[in-house]
Amino acid sequence: xxxxxxxxxxxxxxxxxxxxxxxxxxxxxLKPRAYKKKQLFIAEGKVCREIAFICKGSFRYYKMxxxxxxxxxxxxxxxxxxxxxxxLLRSPSFVSVEAMEDCEVLVLNYEDMQYxxxxxxxxxxxxxxxxxxxxxxxxxxxxxxxxxxxxERYLKTLTDNSIYFERVPxxxxxSYLGVAPESLSRIRKRVMQxxxx
Numbered sequence: 371x372x373x374x375x376x377x378x379x380x381x382x383x384x385x386x387x388x389x390x391x392x393x394x395x396x397x398x399x400l401k402p403r404a405y406k407k408k409q410l411f412i413a414e415g416k417v418c419r420e421i422a423f424i425c426k427g428s429f430r431y432y433k434m435x436x437x438x439x440x441x442x443x444x445x446x447x448x449x450x451x452x453x454x455x456x457x458l459l460r461s462p463s464f465v466s467v468e469a470m471e472d473c474e475v476l477v478l479n480y481e482d483m484q485y486x487x488x489x490x491x492x493x494x495x496x497x498x499x500x501x502x503x504x505x506x507x508x509x510x511x512x513x514x515x516x517x518x519x520x521x522e523r524y525l526k527t528l529t530d531n532s533i534y535f536e537r538v539p540x541x542x543x544x545s546y547l548g549v550a551p552e553s554l555s556r557i558r559k560r561v562m563q564x565x566x567x
Contacts, residue, residue, distance in 0.1 A: 374425025421452035427473025
């Protein structure tokens, strides 16, 4: 887990300048935890009381619609995982978040995050930057689903998030792109044929 703490420090220092006191205080509040593949970080309808930095592994976000799991997002190593709206508003989560692989994380609960916000200006700045990043991601995702064709969504994901195609099962990618698995196979075939010709 020491590697995970070092990775978290690097991640945060890329966004804000953390002094030793603030970093030490945060470290004392982090709780290491492991998740087995398929284990839930949070279930849809429950209030998410934690955020976590992923040291190892990956998570999938999904919503149940008419008995079908619709994948909405993924999180990988050296990034955060949470049902963030639920975490901020103390409201039931719109999604479930599930480990796609065995995972190791560093957990920070809501009360500790509020403490850090209230005692260190640098954490307020970090929280704002993270919120801006998430709003941008959400805006891009909405734009993609509403205005792009499935093939355009596939190509953008291939360009911006190639890790998905290395680490995520194809049926989850299909769900994320809003297509059936067989449609994703056809899209991949068309794209490959265009690249060859």
